[in-house]
Amino acid sequence: MKIVISILFGCLPLMTIAQSWSDSSVKKVSIGVEADVLPYLTGGYYGSVWVSHQHFRYRGIWTQVTTPDFILDSGFANNQMMVYALVTDYFFRNKVERWWVGAGVEYWDASIQTDIKTSTAKYSNLIATAGCGYIWKVYQNLYINPWAAFHVRAAGDKNVVVDNKIFMPAFFTPEASLKIGWFFNIKKR
Numbered sequence: 001m002k003i004v005i006s007i008l009f010g011c012l013p014l015m016t017i018a019q020s021w022s023d024s025s026v027k028k029v030s031i032g033v034e035a036d037v038l039p040y041l042t043g044g045y046y047g048s049v050w051v052s053h054q055h056f057r058y059r060g061i062w063t064q065v066t067t068p069d070f071i072l073d074s075g076f077a078n079n080q081m082m083v084y085a086l087v088t089d090y091f092f093r094n095k096v097e098r099w100w101v102g103a104g105v106e107y108w109d110a111s112i113q114t115d116i117k118t119s120t121a122k123y124s125n126l127i128a129t130a131g132c133g134y135i136w137k138v139y140q141n142l143y144i145n146p147w148a149a150f151h152v153r154a155a156g157d158k159n160v161v162v163d164n165k166i167f168m169p170a171f172f173t174p175e176a177s178l179k180i181g182w183f184f185n186i187k188k189r
Helices: 002-022 037-041
Strands: 028-036 045-053 056-067 076-091 098-114 121-139 142-156 160-162 165-167 172-187
Touching (some): 037 172, 045 172
Antiparallel strands (some): 076 098, 121 142
16 A cells, blocks of 8 residues: 555656646746766666756656665675655756755665675665755756755565575665756747
């Protein structure tokens, strides 16, 4: 039931934007892409596509990240995650610039090993996320976006058994990084 509610929550932004586009008061829509520095530093990748109108931006995100071993509990290694997310952001100005706040839902599909690396355990979690950031336009529609967020485990695996040890995914995970993006404005006729 929690998964169904989360999927409906994730689809809410898409229903909202569809309704807004049918409203004749919408004059400009922006679409864009972003890359985040942090996953690349851990040997992974990050991709995000988004659409915005008025004060709202709706993002679809996919990323692969490996948690650095020094962050993991002693005795664990190779915590690799595929993350899929739907996030809605609110800009305090009526365009994609300056301060924003956002919230959404993420699905973490992960695996972990112990230090001896003899077996791999898989686990997954449904995550509620919230964050904020600031978009600086660097050149035309190229921008940088320093941001911070926190993630809270809403559902999923709490105890993961691997090599006779128990790994407990964090209930609360803070995160900060820098994104680089580009967007295009589309004017409604």
